[in-house]
Amino acid sequence: MKLDIFTEMQSPRPWSEDHEHRIIQNTLEQAKLADRLGYGCWWQVEHHTGEEFSYSSAPELMLTAIAQHTKAIRLGHSSVLAPFNFNHPIRVAERAAFLDHLSGGRLELGLARSTIPEWRTFNIPPDRTRAQMQQTFEMLPKMWTQERFSWKSDELDIRNVPIVPKPYQKPHPPLWQACSSLASFEQAGRNGVGALGVTLWAPPEQVKEWIGIYREAIRRCERPVGAFVNDQVAFFTFVHCAETDRQAMENGAAAAAAWYTNGSFTFFEAKEHFLKTFAEEQALLNDPAGGGLTGQFLRERAGKSPATTRAQAIIARIMQGEEVPNEEVFEGLREQDSLIVGSPETCLRKMRVYQELGIDRLMCFQQVGRLPHEAVMDSMRRVGALIPELDRA
Structure with a gap:
């Protein structure tokens, strides 16, 4: 299992006058350190109007800067928001190809549907997001490998145009899909692309189910959207490593994990998201064609x-609007092995759990909440020392 880095670029209140500049510079310093330490890939999200929760509103620019200051680490865009009002497919193809050249062929490209508040801000019909993402998946490899490109659908009419430049990697960079439900893991497998998931609120048993659906779907994949199959599963979860378990807590790990949980359920309007996912699964359950x-x-x-689980019960309370104490949120998540927090020995033991589930890449989410930049850098160094233990290659 390879160890990667995942970042949202978070900057909680209270803010200083230079907090925006500082989070950008800190992110660059962390990426440079990750490159020196041998992490596999730097994964940068795309979110808009995220305020405290995410300043990564122009990830292609952040990744370009990182490309110019690093040598070996791969650069993951996790993920481009694929509905057309966010990013027209031609612009996705052009920007990705440019970044692939600027990084010397180190790009990994993921696609995502995004979330309810971002759909609303960009005037995107929620029931079209999965279909639009699917179209982008099918278009990108053709744009990258064909001299001229055409596409006709209800929403797009592209007629015999050259898409330039072509990527540096041949035939094209690896493709990934952000996944948060059984249906999305199945879709990623059917497409023959890698699956990007989250374990932060899911017990290992649920993660195992998601991986099982993905592996079976990709085993049956006969027509991948790309020129090759990217058969990999990557999951992100909160990771904070310190000299001792106690020091990790004193650094603020519990408060950071709880802040992220509460913030994400507010930002993503999680209650409505879960209801939509439930409705989608009920439709597949009752589908006459089998689903x-x-x-x-x-x-x-x-x-x-x-x-x-205790964590699931706590999450249900949060979705109902209850303010659950930080310590209770953290303990619930830690109880079901959803977090990796503690000494190097504790972190390695918890990482083995993910390795045994069949995860190929563990995206370590280390810059979280109010954790000080120095503590994040120290955690990255300590986790970096564990890379040889988990990735024998």
Whole structure:
């Protein structure tokens, strides 16, 4: 299992006058350190109007800067928001190809549907997001490998145009899909692209189900969207490593994990998101055509009531608007092995859990909440020392 870095570029209040400049410079310093330490890939999100939660509103620019200050680490855009009002597919192809050249062929490109508040801000119909992302997946490899490109659908009419430049990597950079439901893991597998998931609120048993759906879907993939199959699963979770377990807590790990949990459920309007996901799964469950692997899995699971974990109960309370104390949120997440916090020995033991689940890349989410920049850098160094233990290659 390779160890990567995942970043949102967070800057919680209270703010100083230079807080925006500082988070950008800190991110660059962390990326340079990750390159020296041997992390596999630097994953940069795309979010808009995120305020405290995410300053990564122009990730292609941040990744370009990182490319010019690093030598070996791969650069992951996780992920381009694919609905057309965010990013026209031609612009996605052009920017990605430029970044691939500027980085010497180190780009990894993911696509995502985005979330309810961002759909609303950019005037995007929610029921079109999955189909538009699918179209972008099918268009990008053709734009990158064909001399001239055409596409006709209800929403796009592109007629025999040259898309330049072509990527530095041949035939094109690896493709990924951001996944947060059974249906999205199945879609990634059907497309033959890598799956980018999150373990922060999911117990290992649920992660294992997601991976199982993905592996079966990609095993059946006969027509990948790209020129090759990217059969990899990457998950991100909160990681903070210090000299001792106690020092990790004194650095503010519990407060950071709780702040991120509360902030993300507010920013993403998680209650509405979960309701939409539930409705989508019910439709697949009852689909006369079978609903694919997801529908089959849901029918097999019907009637079985998996035990609710303490963390899931806490998350349900948060979605109902309750203010749950930081310590309670952190303990619930730690109890179900959703977090990696503590000494190097503790972190390695917890990382082994993810390795045994079949995860190929663990995206270590280290710059979180109010954790000081110095503590983040120290954590990165300590986790970096564990890379040989997990990636024998």
